[in-house]
Amino acid sequence: MTRQTSLLYLDGVSVSFDGFQALNELSLVIAPGEMRAIIGPNGAGKTTMMDVITGKTRPDTGDVYFDGVIDLTGEDEASIAELGIGRKFQKPTVFESHTVRDNLDLALKAPRGPFQTLFHTITGAETKQIAYLLDLIRLTDKQSELAANLSHGQKQWLEIGMLLAQDPKLLLVDEPAAGMTDAETEETAALLKDIAEDHSVVVVEHDMTFIRSLEVKVTVLHEGSVLAEGSLDHVSADPRVVEVYLGR
Numbered sequence: 001m002t003r004q005t006s007l008l009y010l011d012g013v014s015v016s017f018d019g020f021q022a023l024n025e026l027s028l029v030i031a032p033g034e035m036r037a038i039i040g041p042n043g044a045g046k047t048t049m050m051d052v053i054t055g056k057t058r059p060d061t062g063d064v065y066f067d068g069v070i071d072l073t074g075e076d077e078a079s080i081a082e083l084g085i086g087r088k089f090q091k092p093t094v095f096e097s098h099t100v101r102d103n104l105d106l107a108l109k110a111p112r113g114p115f116q117t118l119f120h121t122i123t124g125a126e127t128k129q130i131a132y133l134l135d136l137i138r139l140t141d142k143q144s145e146l147a148a149n150l151s152h153g154q155k156q157w158l159e160i161g162m163l164l165a166q167d168p169k170l171l172l173v174d175e176p177a178a179g180m181t182d183a184e185t186e187e188t189a190a191l192l193k194d195i196a197e198d199h200s201v202v203v204v205e206h207d208m209t210f211i212r213s214l215e216v217k218v219t220v221l222h223e224g225s226v227l228a229e230g231s232l233d234h235v236s237a238d239p240r241v242v243e244v245y246l247g248r
């Protein structure tokens with residue numbers, strides 16, 4: 001795939017912190033509509049890669065393009081969010097003292113990026129969109145509950161719903177299954193597969209059962225670059241991948 005036809009294009013991206021090379025000539029291409037799983041041992045550079053894509057960290061060298069033509073290295077965090085890259089951090093950050101429904105409503109009304117609008121009226125189209133999102137994130141029955149009363153997994157789903165309300169082209173999801181029950185983990189994989197039907201998704205995760213159930217191409221990062229790429233079976237059979245996971 002060429003840069004022009006890609007959704008996300010990283011080429012030769014390097015980042016160092018005080019002489020420590022967190023990303024080392026990293027190259028990664030995500031196609032429009034693709035869901036990709038990123039794995040790798042602790043310190044492999046997964047978070048730094050997400051930070052580079054979202055403008056939190058500037059690469060020392062390398063190209064980062066979104067939608068074929070937009071040079072992300074020239075944009076700040078707010079404008080990258082505005083361009084349609086949504087990021088779900090590991091810890092859920094929902095408005096605990098608002099209902100599930102109001103959380104989605106606030107996200108729908110807010111400009112992309114930090115939420116600003118608290119008072120507004122709801123249009124018919126928004127009511128439909130909220131119903132769609134509640135169904136997608138498996139929280140229709142909980143819509144009138146305060147977000148504070150949700151389980152950890154349900155809070156994660158609500159936050160994913162809030163990001164989707166902002167209609168991102170690309171959703172970056174950092175360890176969604178961390179701290180979830182087995183049942184929630186399984187449901188989260190199903191939820192991401194539903195989302196991936198009409199969004200591009202990059203998901204970083206350590207839980208291999210979860211990765212397997214996504215049934216998508218996997219990229220293995222190690223020491224800041226791509227070690228292997230392909231199906232989970234393909235990369236798990238790669239002796240270099242086995243070595244970095246077991247040889248530590």
Ligand SMILES: Nc1ncnc2c1ncn2[C@@H]1O[C@H](COP(=O)(O)OP(=O)(O)OP(=O)(O)O)[C@@H](O)[C@H]1O
Binds near residue numbers: 045
């Ligand atoms: N701001 C920083 N200053 C110094 N070193 C940093 C900084 N951010 C990250 N690092 C180092 O860069 C390396 C890559 O870190 P990164 O968090 O990207 O890895 P990761 O693959 O996300 O790991 P994990 O699975 O543990 O979250 C680590 O060794 C980390 O200590």
